[in-house]
Amino acid sequence: xxxxxxxxxxxxxxxxxPTRRAVLHRLGQGPASIGxxxxxxxxxxxxxxKHINTLEQSGLIATQKVGRxxxxxxxxxxxxxxxxxxAEQRTLWSDRYDNLDTLLTILNGDDHEA
Amino acid sequence: xxxDLPFDxxxxxxxxxxxxxxxxxxxxQMVWDCHTxxxxxxQWFAPRPLTTKTRSMEFRDGGHWHYAMIMPDGQxxxxxxxxxxIDPIDGYTALDGFxxxxxxxxxxxxxxTWKVSFSEAGAHTVVRTIVTFASTEDLEKVMAMGMKEGMxxxxxxxxxxxxxxxxxxxxx
Numbered sequence: 001x002x003x004x005x006x007x008x009x010x011x012x013x014x015x016x017x018p019t020r021r022a023v024l025h026r027l028g029q030g031p032a033s034i035g036x037x038x039x040x041x042x043x044x045x046x047x048x049x050k051h052i053n054t055l056e057q058s059g060l061i062a063t064q065k066v067g068r069x070x071x072x073x074x075x076x077x078x079x080x081x082x083x084x085x086x087a088e089q090r091t092l093w094s095d096r097y098d099n100l101d102t103l104l105t106i107l108n109g110d111d112h113e114a
Numbered sequence: 115x116x117x118d119l120p121f122d123x124x125x126x127x128x129x130x131x132x133x134x135x136x137x138x139x140x141x142x143q144m145v146w147d148c149h150t151x152x153x154x155x156x157q158w159f160a161p162r163p164l165t166t167k168t169r170s171m172e173f174r175d176g177g178h179w180h181y182a183m184i185m186p187d188g189q190x191x192x193x194x195x196x197x198x199x200i201d202p203i204d205g206y207t208a209l210d211g212f213x214x215x216x217x218x219x220x221x222x223x224x225x226x227t228w229k230v231s232f233s234e235a236g237a238h239t240v241v242r243t244i245v246t247f248a249s250t251e252d253l254e255k256v257m258a259m260g261m262k263e264g265m266x267x268x269x270x271x272x273x274x275x276x277x278x279x280x281x282x283x284x285x286x
Binding site for chain 2: 011085095100102105
């Protein structure tokens, strides 16, 4: 079996946290400084930096310091592998259940449920 | 057109688990029937444009559902779901697996445990499905296969994927 991702475990760990997922979502819109990324969160900067470090170690993001500002960039290639599979699973279940809605509508019509 | 029914898809990747919660506009017995009778499963289980075909089904402890999801071009993807415990109409547990057209499980690919439960929410029904692989290594194997097959590959743009999976959570 092809081992497509050398760091899947750390990527899973990175994706498991809602703050880190939100940061990835934000970086999907373009690079951002750590200061800007941290702003919406009520946690202290050291706690936020731990999340950034986790994301960087997982390979999902890269950071670069220019002057006093550290900028984060989404590493789309590394995100794609695991992300894509989960997104496809979500789509599979969502579409499947939309079919079930249709079937239930038909069955409810037969049954005349209130 | 259709009512906006709650749908949650949660990934707990380090524990190789996906949890899917969905509310349905139907009574629990009806939603249960749709999950446990092949004539009804055939009408919804495969996501469009795929269709579902049942080769055999015995809905009982130790029984199975042997089915295919069929692409518009005729390509068939066979699976077998083995029922472990059944507790009408509260829930069931089962072991899924990739199979061949005869129903023989592919021993090279990991199987996942499905724990499906049904609860009432007024006149509606909430179905919770917890899919668990034995390890993240098992999950990785299934992912690698899924990517090769590309069966469910309907989303092409990474931006769409990001939108869906990394959507910030409003609660907690």
